[in-house]
Amino acid sequence: MSEHGDHILTGSRFMKSAPMDHPIRVAYKTHLGNIRRNRPSWDLLAAAYAVRGLCGPFALSGAHRLEFDVESGTHRWLPSKTGPPCRYLAPAMDDEGMAKYLEDMLIDGM
Numbered sequence: 457m458s459e460h461g462d463h464i465l466t467g468s469r470f471m472k473s474a475p476m477d478h479p480i481r482v483a484y485k486t487h488l489g490n491i492r493r494n495r496p497s498w499d500l501l502a503a504a505y506a507v508r509g510l511c512g513p514f515a516l517s518g519a520h521r522l523e524f525d526v527e528s529g530t531h532r533w534l535p536s537k538t539g540p541p542c543r544y545l546a547p548a549m550d551d552e553g554m555a556k557y558l559e560d561m562l563i564d565g566m
Contacts, residue, residue, distance in 0.1 A: 461498030463551045468494050470562045480562060500558045505545060513557055515548040 467484045471491035474481035488495060504512055519541030520533040533544055547554040 460547050460551075460554075461496045461501050464497040464501065464547065464554045464558070465494035465551075466497045466500055466555050466559050466562075468492050469559045473563050494555075497555065497558055500562075501547070501554075504558060504561060513548045513554065515546050517544045517546060520544065 467488060468491060471481055471484055471488075484495070485491070505514055508514075510516065517533070519536050520543065521536035521539060522531055522542055523534050524531045533542075536542070549557070
């Protein structure tokens with residue numbers, strides 16, 4: 457899911473809503489330094505899936521295999537019809553919708 461987290465940016469809307477002493481606000485402020493900035497949401501995506509599972513806005517891919525290129529140090533998911541199926545989790549909405557969903561979770565939890 458991390459490749460999706462790169463493009464799902466959160467933080468600034470939550471920062472404007474949260475009390476000054478809220479621990480998540482303090483973490484964002486420490487990391488970002490400015491309430492108008494956002495950051496990638498890999499951790500929030502993982503936490504949302506851990507809490508809501510596939511009941512949240514997530515989709516499970518079809519069968520794939522993970523291919524690792526030793527020379528470049530990169531990997532990629534390729535469709536697979538043989539061998540044990542591996543799957544990955546992906547947001548089932550666009551990046552802006554997912555960012556709103558994640559920040560709504562944070563704000564509703566205050």
